Amino acid sequence: xxxxxxxxxxxxxxxxxxxxxxxxxxxxxxxxxxxxxxxxxxxxxxxxxxxxxxxxxxxxxxxxxxxxxxxxxxxxxxxxxxxxxxxxxxxxxxxxxxxxxxxxxxxxxxxxxxxxxxxxxxxxxxxxxxxxxxxxxxxxxxxxxxxxxxxxxxxxxxxxxxxxxxxxxxxxxxxxxxxxxxxxxxxxxxxxxxxxxxxxxxxxxxxxxxxxxxxxxxxxxxxxxxxxxxxxxxxxxxxxxxxxxxxxxxxxxxxxxxxxxxxxxxxxxxxxxxxxxxxxxxxxxxxxxxxxxxxxxxxxxxxxxxxxxxxxxxxxxxxxxxxxxxxxx
Amino acid sequence: xxxxxxxxxxxxxxxxxxxxxxxxxxxxxxxxxxxxxxxxxxxxxxxxxxxxxxxxxxxxxxxxxxxxxxxxxxxxxxxxxxxxxxxxxxxxxxxxxxxxxxxxxxxxxxxxxxxxxxxxxxxxxxxxxxxxxxxxxxxxxxxxxxxxxxxxxxxxxxxxxxxxxxxxxxxxxxxxxxxxxxxxxxxxxxxxxxxxxxxxxxxxxxxxxxxxxxxxxxxxxxxxxxxxxxxxxxxxxxxxxxxxxxxxxxxxxxxxxxxxxxxxxxx
Numbered sequence: 001x002x003x004x005x006x007x008x009x010x011x012x013x014x015x016x017x018x019x020x021x022x023x024x025x026x027x028x029x030x031x032x033x034x035x036x037x038x039x040x041x042x043x044x045x046x047x048x049x050x051x052x053x054x055x056x057x058x059x060x061x062x063x064x065x066x067x068x069x070x071x072x073x074x075x076x077x078x079x080x081x082x083x084x085x086x087x088x089x090x091x092x093x094x095x096x097x098x099x100x101x102x103x104x105x106x107x108x109x110x111x112x113x114x115x116x117x118x119x120x121x122x123x124x125x126x127x128x129x130x131x132x133x134x135x136x137x138x139x140x141x142x143x144x145x146x147x148x149x150x151x152x153x154x155x156x157x158x159x160x161x162x163x164x165x166x167x168x169x170x171x172x173x174x175x176x177x178x179x180x181x182x183x184x185x186x187x188x189x190x191x192x193x194x195x196x197x198x199x200x201x202x203x204x205x206x207x208x209x210x211x212x213x214x215x216x217x218x219x220x221x222x223x224x225x226x227x228x229x230x231x232x233x234x235x236x237x238x239x240x241x242x243x244x245x246x247x248x249x250x251x252x253x254x255x256x257x258x259x260x261x262x263x264x265x266x267x268x269x270x271x272x273x274x275x276x277x278x279x280x281x282x283x284x285x286x287x288x289x290x291x292x293x294x295x296x297x298x299x300x301x302x303x304x305x306x307x308x309x310x311x312x313x314x315x316x317x318x319x320x321x322x323x324x325x326x327x328x329x
Numbered sequence: 330x331x332x333x334x335x336x337x338x339x340x341x342x343x344x345x346x347x348x349x350x351x352x353x354x355x356x357x358x359x360x361x362x363x364x365x366x367x368x369x370x371x372x373x374x375x376x377x378x379x380x381x382x383x384x385x386x387x388x389x390x391x392x393x394x395x396x397x398x399x400x401x402x403x404x405x406x407x408x409x410x411x412x413x414x415x416x417x418x419x420x421x422x423x424x425x426x427x428x429x430x431x432x433x434x435x436x437x438x439x440x441x442x443x444x445x446x447x448x449x450x451x452x453x454x455x456x457x458x459x460x461x462x463x464x465x466x467x468x469x470x471x472x473x474x475x476x477x478x479x480x481x482x483x484x485x486x487x488x489x490x491x492x493x494x495x496x497x498x499x500x501x502x503x504x505x506x507x508x509x510x511x512x513x514x515x516x517x518x519x520x521x522x523x524x525x526x527x528x529x530x531x532x533x534x535x536x537x538x539x540x541x542x543x544x545x546x547x548x549x550x551x552x553x554x555x556x557x558x559x560x561x562x563x564x565x566x567x568x569x570x571x572x573x574x575x576x577x578x579x580x581x582x583x584x585x586x587x588x589x590x591x592x593x594x595x596x
Contacts, residue, residue, distance in 0.1 A: 301566070
């Protein structure tokens with residue numbers, strides 16, 4: 001069997017740093033290398049110099065392909081897909097990996113449709129089994145169940161939930177290529193205008209401390225005390241899918257499979273039972289504290305600390321305790 | 330202007346039994362329409378309110394009971410409705426479903442094709458983009474505002490923390506964010522008329538003739554090979570069962586020696 005090639009779609013933040021999730025995705029690609037000679041290609045649609053991508057060599061990248069001024073200044077799935085397919089035709093990759101966010105998912109699905117290759121979406125993980133076959137693990141419908149999925153397509157495609165931890169595998173031999181697309185610069189693009197940017201420092205992805213509420217709060221007013229605690233800790237408030245669907249909190253703040261995957265330092269889960277969809281979005285948090293009335297709630301299985309009790313009685317004491325600590329400082 | 334709105338029935342139950350192939354036994358649950366799909370329908374209905382020449386055609390794929398959902402959309406003001414139903418289509422993967430829907434869409438006139446950005450059950454979020462790829466159509470994803478313009482339309486899309494306004498001409502696929510538009514009430518007179526007229530169009534494999542290499546379990550490119558309950562016990566998990574004040578005291582005795590808590594809160 002020949003060596004295989006893995007394409008990883010990487011992106012940068014507006015301040016020109018590589019996204020943590022892109023580095024995490026390269027880490028995932030490294031973990032499914034079947035042989036040392038398998039190659040990881042990082043594909044970046046951006047204007048940037050060879051020097052600016054050197055950082056990616058730390059995670060085991062073999063080659064970076066920079067596609068300059070790919071589609072004007074903003075992501076446009078059709079235009080990105082056409083260029084991506086040019087690269088696929090040139091380098092014949094075996095595996096294509098994308099982050100399961102809005103852009104990654106749109107690009108992956110568009111390519112899947114154009115090339116008629118199967119796509120496994122929102123995987124929690126990808127692994128090699130003992131026969132070195134590629135397995136995709138994704139949350140199934142409902143609570144507590146995961147599915148193992150295989151792809152029969154010649155090109156295996158997946159979007160992967162954001163991963164934040166990445167091991168270092170320095171590759172001093174990484175090469176960089178700037179790819180000039182044959183699509184002319186006159187490609188007809190829609191007019192795209194930036195209206196506003198969500199303040200990323202206020203987003204739940206950036207917060208170090210998250211106080212998150214679920215259906216167990218009982219009523220939307222329950223978020224008031226969560227907000228009080230979050231403010232006291234300098235953190236942000238978030239919620240599970242049911243409370244977002246009921247309109248108790250905005251959908252920017254939804255944690256889980258259909259919301260955001262986050263890895264704060266401290267995650268305080270209040271009245272959240274812990275459906276698989278939720279846990280897959282927060283389990284990478286460094287310290288998890290759960291407050292729940294049920295000692296059988298699945299969230300307790302991933303929590304470092306859990307108080308079994310009614311949050312309305314527990315949180316006032318919790319807040320007092322934090323105030324005491326703040327005073328002593 | 331012809332707008333096709335693609336919608337889907339999703340299970341109303343949080344727990345639905347699964348087949349040996351890992352697909353949902355959908356007939357064992359009631360159903361609802363997802364917020365994302367309602368958002369797409371309402372976007373179309375508001376255009377119809379505003380302009381004279383808008384025709385709304387709702388398209389769905391599912392088992393025969395999905396006709397109830399189509400009647401509901403007619404009761405809200407859609408003009409026509411089509412149900413794609415065939416036993417051989419069940420257990421298709423997302424690319425298979427996209428292929429079937431693209432084949433059906435090609436039979437109709439359209440200027441715009443609306444979707445919810447994802448269904449709430451499978452939550453793949455790949456169907457609108459896969460269909461755009463198959464049909465080579467332009468697409469706008471995760472739209473929160475939509476307006477018709479002289480030579481096309483403009484849409485505000487939420488992309489990766491940016492709100493971006495995109496102006497282009499059709500035909501195009503547009504997928505809507507769940508909070509973009511909220512569904513109106515069903516008009517009982519329209520609903521009753523829809524049931525009386527009974528004019529839902531049904532399409533099956535006989536009509537569409539999708540290559541069998543793409544449909545059902547046999548044609549699926551991606552297959553579930555097993556389902557399992559993951560072991561997620563990877564934490565030391567200290568539990569405090571005392572009454573609230575004591576439990577908090579005990580918790581903080583542990584927290585003050587936790588290095589993460591120390592760094593983020595105590596220092």
